[in-house]
Amino acid sequence: MREIMGIWIIRWNFNKANYSPGEEGMASFWMENTGENPLYLLDLRLEFDFGTYNLESISGKVSPRENKFLGNVSLSFPKDTVGRKIYTLKYHMHEYVNNSWVDLGFYSSDKQYFVSIYPTPLYRVFISRGLSTEDRAIGDPIAEMIREWGFETVTVGIEVKIPEEQIPEQVREEIKNSDALIAIATPRYLDALTGLWRTLAWLNDEVGIAFGINKPLLILKDKRVSLNGLPSYLSELKQVPVIDFDPYNLDEVKESLSRIMPEFREWIETKRNQQFFETLEKIAVRGLAVFGLITIISGIAETLLGSSKK
Numbered sequence: 001m002r003e004i005m006g007i008w009i010i011r012w013n014f015n016k017a018n019y020s021p022g023e024e025g026m027a028s029f030w031m032e033n034t035g036e037n038p039l040y041l042l043d044l045r046l047e048f049d050f051g052t053y054n055l056e057s058i059s060g061k062v063s064p065r066e067n068k069f070l071g072n073v074s075l076s077f078p079k080d081t082v083g084r085k086i087y088t089l090k091y092h093m094h095e096y097v098n099n100s101w102v103d104l105g106f107y108s109s110d111k112q113y114f115v116s117i118y119p120t121p122l123y124r125v126f127i128s129r130g131l132s133t134e135d136r137a138i139g140d141p142i143a144e145m146i147r148e149w150g151f152e153t154v155t156v157g158i159e160v161k162i163p164e165e166q167i168p169e170q171v172r173e174e175i176k177n178s179d180a181l182i183a184i185a186t187p188r189y190l191d192a193l194t195g196l197w198r199t200l201a202w203l204n205d206e207v208g209i210a211f212g213i214n215k216p217l218l219i220l221k222d223k224r225v226s227l228n229g230l231p232s233y234l235s236e237l238k239q240v241p242v243i244d245f246d247p248y249n250l251d252e253v254k255e256s257l258s259r260i261m262p263e264f265r266e267w268i269e270t271k272r273n274q275q276f277f278e279t280l281e282k283i284a285v286r287g288l289a290v291f292g293l294i295t296i297i298s299g300i301a302e303t304l305l306g307s308s309k310k
Contacts, residue, residue, distance in 0.1 A: 007035030119150030
């Protein structure tokens with residue numbers, strides 16, 4: 001990347017194309033002086049939407065017609081930040097004219113640049129949500145926020161389209177093959193008895209399937225909705241995390257996800273490791289069983305051979 005400003009050019013690059021939340025990156029900087037007088041750069045900073053990095057170590061004098069390496073700097077990215085993060089470059093410049101340094105003031109980059117911050121590894125998550133236009137107006141932006149946190153999302157009826165008669169079996173298989181389930185509870189109907197808004201019935205069913213096979217669960221609930229059935233039970237007992245959100249202010253969802261997603265991903269990783277070791281144990285038990293069977297068969301064969309010789 002480079003920033004051209006009249007008689008100087010500032011170049012920089014990062015040591016990686018993509019970073020994970022909480023990872024430390026490194027940036028390298030150069031400055032080329034295309035003018036006739038010495039220049040001095042200082043007070044360089046990178047301004048992101050989540051904060052500013054003051055790069056005090058990146059400064060120095062650059063002689064006329066010189067292309068100078070200014071140094072490397074380490075940047076620690078926040079653990080709760082994901083996505084394509086936009087930033088601008090700002091700095092202070094002086095020029096040496098007639099035996100004195102002239103303050104040229106502060107400069108900001110004309111362009112916006114970005115750094116990609118995405119978690120790894122990529123997990124597969126089943127999203128239980130409505131398919132109506134009203135539901136998708138809320139669910140689609142939230143699904144994109146979830147994908148930013150390193151998830152491949154799947155919903156039967158959106159990513160997976162099948163004949164209606166195959167839906168129950170396909171839902172079960174998709175949940176089984178996913179690492180976790182995230183439910184987006186949007187209003188579906190007004191309960192005539194209680195006067196409360198309820199969500200789609202499929203959400204309760206899909207949460208039940210995931211809970212039955214011990215999948216990590218997260219529920220995002222429109223604040224107008226009153227949960228019932230298993231989701232309500234799990235929420236009241238605090239067995240699953242629940243995020244209440246305002247459908248007219250989805251930026252709050254992004255903030256809430258940034259707080260909960262690091263721990264949710266750790267939950268998934270723990271389950272994966274547990275399943276891995278359980279699989280190893282099963283393989284070991286089967287191996288011992290086979291070894292024991294072979295030993296028994298060998299013993300019988302030796303006995304029979306010994307009898308035939310007699």
